[in-house]
Amino acid sequence: MEIMVIVAHPYEKSFNHALYQTVIKSLHTNQHHVYAHHLYKEKFNPILTGTELANGKTKDYLVIQHREEIKKVEGLIIIHPNWWGQPPAILKGWMDRVLRSGIAYEFDEGDDGSGVPHGLLKIKTALVFNTSNTPEKREIEVFGDPLERIWKDCVFDFCGVYQVYRKIFRTISGSTPEERKAWLSETKKIVNEFFP
Ligand SMILES: Cc1cc2nc3c(=O)[nH]c(=O)nc-3n(C[C@H](O)[C@H](O)[C@H](O)COP(=O)(O)O)c2cc1C
Numbered sequence: 001m002e003i004m005v006i007v008a009h010p011y012e013k014s015f016n017h018a019l020y021q022t023v024i025k026s027l028h029t030n031q032h033h034v035y036a037h038h039l040y041k042e043k044f045n046p047i048l049t050g051t052e053l054a055n056g057k058t059k060d061y062l063v064i065q066h067r068e069e070i071k072k073v074e075g076l077i078i079i080h081p082n083w084w085g086q087p088p089a090i091l092k093g094w095m096d097r098v099l100r101s102g103i104a105y106e107f108d109e110g111d112d113g114s115g116v117p118h119g120l121l122k123i124k125t126a127l128v129f130n131t132s133n134t135p136e137k138r139e140i141e142v143f144g145d146p147l148e149r150i151w152k153d154c155v156f157d158f159c160g161v162y163q164v165y166r167k168i169f170r171t172i173s174g175s176t177p178e179e180r181k182a183w184l185s186e187t188k189k190i191v192n193e194f195f196p
Helices: 017-031 049-053 061-072 089-099 136-143 146-157 178-196
Strands: 004-009 033-038 075-081 125-132 163-170
Touching: 004 061, 017 125, 017 178, 049 061, 061 089, 061 125, 089 178, 125 146, 125 178, 136 163, 146 163, 163 178
Parallel strands: 004 033, 004 075, 075 125, 125 163
Antiparallel strands: none
């Protein structure tokens, strides 16, 4: 299967990058074709210009490449830390520029954009791996886990991706090497389960 993997974290020694390496290795072991993207290293430009907003077109080679890939893959894995209850800005810009109308979704003819769109993506399964420093109880009671709604409802459901599994590793601060090792094993198991 063709699978796109996105990591949005600037530091290669972070736990997020350990997750990214684990995911790629597991997918390769399972003989999938992987399109792996380290957005910071690629210097993905998250800025959606006025012209691009208006006509959807871009000459940005990376954006064109990401759009072509997302249109054809059947699997997507996204890895990022919880930053202010949101994805890092570089990944937010990736959504703005890659998941455009005509690529990820479209509205019926005559719909001014206020209706319910049709998802266009062929992706059957999306996995989201997040890291956080907030214990689960506080995340749910105080913050309402905004990343759950962002990924499942606002992004994937909108784009026609219905099998979505999200795993949050927490709390990263204060975690022991043993805990991290176990989290990486768990990641491998999840990838093997969804992308055998
Ligand atoms: C800009 C910024 C914003 C953050 N906001 C949150 C937050 O809203 N909730 C949270 O639990 N942790 C937050 N954190 C902590 C990160 O989630 C945590 O450092 C990261 O998940 C740890 O993984 P890493 O070692 O791979 O960076 C934030 C960190 C940064 C740098």
